[in-house]
Amino acid sequence: MAINHYQVLGLENFAQAAEIKKAYRLYAAKFHPDKHQNDPFFEERFKEIQLAYETLSNVAQKTAFDKSLQSQNFTAQWQDIQRREAxxxxxxxVWLQKEKQHRWQAEEKHRLxxxxxxxxGLAFGMLTYLALFYFFKH
Incomplete structure (x- = not known):
């Protein structure tokens, strides 16, 4: 996924121009490479902050970025819906398989x-027959 310029500036998506400018000034001062002996991490972070501000302070670029962000949000929501349905x-x-197995076990128990x-019944009948046979024979 592409960089979210709002997140780079610590903002909520679709923030207004005043919030963007305030966040830019705060982060630019905090991460300026001159304050950190030209540390590569801070240089890279500062470039990200500048790019985010350039994009979000330009009305046309901000509009295009917001539309792409909405599209990404829609796509993510659609994928989430598909994932939940799956x-x-x-x-x-799983439930149907367990239900089928439970039904089969109940039927098997009934057959048993x-x-x-x-x-x-047959054993009792045989014993009764043998007892009566023995009783009447003797």
Missing amino acids: ELRRREQ RIVQFIFF
Whole structure:
């Protein structure tokens, strides 16, 4: 993403001319290379401050920059919406998969109960048959 000139000057996006001028004077004095023995960091920072002020103090350049900033904000918001929708779809798929698994487990448990009922019913019937067979035979 390109440099946000408002952030360079410590301002909120779409600040007014008076705020821009005040911030420029403050930062230009604070980061001026002559105050810092021509330190490369301060020289680079000062150049960024100058570029930001030049861009934001020129009405045509500021208007163009603000439009590009709005476009970037719109794009970022759109991407955020798409990201959230994708996350919701993913969560829905996870939930559906868990629901499907839960349903399958419940059905499997029900089938097991039926098999147990049949098995114990047959076992009880066989034992009853054997008991009656033994009782009537003797």
